[in-house]
Amino acid sequence: MINKRDLIELKKRGIKFAILSDFGWNLNLTPNEVLRFISDPEKFYADRCGMSLRDYRTWKEFARNPQCTGTTKKGERCNNGAHPFDPWNPQIVIKGIDDRCLLHKEKVSTK
Numbered sequence: 645m646i647n648k649r650d651l652i653e654l655k656k657r658g659i660k661f662a663i664l665s666d667f668g669w670n671l672n673l674t675p676n677e678v679l680r681f682i683s684d685p686e687k688f689y690a691d692r693c694g695m696s697l698r699d700y701r702t703w704k705e706f707a708r709n710p711q712c713t714g715t716t717k718k719g720e721r722c723n724n725g726a727h728p729f730d731p732w733n734p735q736i737v738i739k740g741i742d743d744r745c746l747l748h749k750e751k752v753s754t755k
């Protein structure tokens with residue numbers, strides 16, 4: 645098992661730690677972050693993005709297939725592109741709004 649002392653020793657020898665993140669950027673990691681990442685990658689990313697684990701998972705799932713989840717008159721999934729959405733920028737995805745095309749976006753109450 646990897647421990648912090650070994651990671652610090654590797655760092656002293658000039659080895660850098662980095663991961664290709666879920667959102668397509670390289671992230672440089674400190675020895676502490678390496679340990680946190682290894683123990684729970686999703687929690688690590690969620691914390692890094694300032695999101696709850698649940699919001700992060702919703703975003704990740706949607707980012708894989710950013711198409712409208714609305715239902716057509718024929719009862720099929722719409723699959724039009726959902727707008728606007730930046731798949732490389734983690735954000736809170738509100739079901740029924742962010743995951744829908746303009747046609748199927750739910751009306752937001754303006755009380």
Ligand SMILES: [Zn+2]
Pocket residue numbers: 712713714715722723724744745746747748
């Ligand atoms: Zn749609």
